[in-house]
Amino acid sequence: MTKITFIGAGSLEFTSNLVRDILTFPLLEDTHIVLMDIHAERLEFAKQAVVKLIEAGNRPATVSATLDRVEALKGADVVLTTILVGSVEVWRHDLEIPKKYGVDINVGDTRGPSGIFRFLRTLPPMMDIVRDMEKYCPNAILLNYTNPMAMLCGALQRQTHIPVTGLCHSVQGIAKGWRAGLEHRILMLIMYVQASTTRPGISNTKSKARMPIRSFTKRSQKTQQYTTKNLSPTKYILPWVSM
Numbered sequence: 001m002t003k004i005t006f007i008g009a010g011s012l013e014f015t016s017n018l019v020r021d022i023l024t025f026p027l028l029e030d031t032h033i034v035l036m037d038i039h040a041e042r043l044e045f046a047k048q049a050v051v052k053l054i055e056a057g058n059r060p061a062t063v064s065a066t067l068d069r070v071e072a073l074k075g076a077d078v079v080l081t082t083i084l085v086g087s088v089e090v091w092r093h094d095l096e097i098p099k100k101y102g103v104d105i106n107v108g109d110t111r112g113p114s115g116i117f118r119f120l121r122t123l124p125p126m127m128d129i130v131r132d133m134e135k136y137c138p139n140a141i142l143l144n145y146t147n148p149m150a151m152l153c154g155a156l157q158r159q160t161h162i163p164v165t166g167l168c169h170s171v172q173g174i175a176k177g178w179r180a181g182l183e184h185r186i187l188m189l190i191m192y193v194q195a196s197t198t199r200p201g202i203s204n205t206k207s208k209a210r211m212p213i214r215s216f217t218k219r220s221q222k223t224q225q226y227t228t229k230n231l232s233p234t235k236y237i238l239p240w241v242s243m
Contacts, residue, residue: 001030001031001032002027002028002030002031002032002077002078003031003032003034003075003076003077003078004022004028004031004032004033004034004076004077004078004079004080005033005034005036005072005073005076005078005079005080005137005140006018006033006034006035006036006046006072006080006082007036007037007069007072007073007079007080007081007082007083007129008036008037008081008082008083008084008146009035009036009037009042009043009046009047009065009082010037010038010039010042010043010045010046011082011083011084011145012042012045012046012049014082014145015035015046015049015050015082016046016049016050016053017169018080018082018145019033019049019050019053020053023053023054023057023059023061028061029059029060029061030059030060030061030062031061031062032061032062032063032064033050033061033062033063033064034063034064034065034066034072034076035047035050035063035064035065035066035072036065036066036067036068036069036071036072037065037067038067040067043065043067044065046065047063047064047065050063051063069129069132070132070136073129073132073133073136073137073140074136074137075136075137076133076136076137076140077137077139077140077141078140078141078143079129079133079137079140079141079142079143080142080143080144080145081126081129081142081143081144081145081146082145082146083122083125083126083129083146084146085118085121085122085125086121090121091118093117094108094109094113094114094117094118095107095108095114097113097117098112098113098114109147109148110147110148110149110150111148111150115147115148115151116148116151118147118148119148119151119152119155122146122147122148122152123151123152123155126144126146126152126155126156127156127159129142130142130156130159130160130162130164131160133160133162134160134161134162138161138162140162141162141163141165142156142162142163142164142165143165143166143167144156144164144165144166144167145166145167145168149166149168150166152166153165153166
């Protein structure tokens, strides 16, 4: 039986989504899920949610909850981290300090000065978790869902023999959005190419101002050859897509 431990299980959305995903795999149907958090009330909410998921899926999996990190880690095969260090009152400074100096960021949990602030605040407790893993589950894998993802994973991979991988549910959503946006721009580009072929006047100065897509004549030197004078689907679209 596989033991999967959640550190920061009070992050209800992460915990419920991940448990749902785990239970879709036949090899993990009888998993023992251990939930750990420092917030007792949120931990209890998380446990209730997981119990409902197990019952709804009619799976033989089991779940337990604890406030003791060592107890949660002992013998774990996989550890998932979904922690947040500090409250909103702390997080607000990640945004307000850069904004004071002209760097206006709306979330800032992955990169930039705000991401660095969060990284410096989050790395010490993440290192504590890894050190405990080295003692109590040295063969386990760490799957990190805590931001800033790249900074934390890069730092942890340099400090421990524990295999560390960063995962995020947002990847699927972003990829879908990018694909839709890319297909839309390609369609608009094809429409423009067709229009410029049948109506040469569309390339004059006045018409450019009314183009439904951004002008491509002032891109980097690498793509300067792709101007409105030699646009064609085979010669232009593919290089643009790969940029």
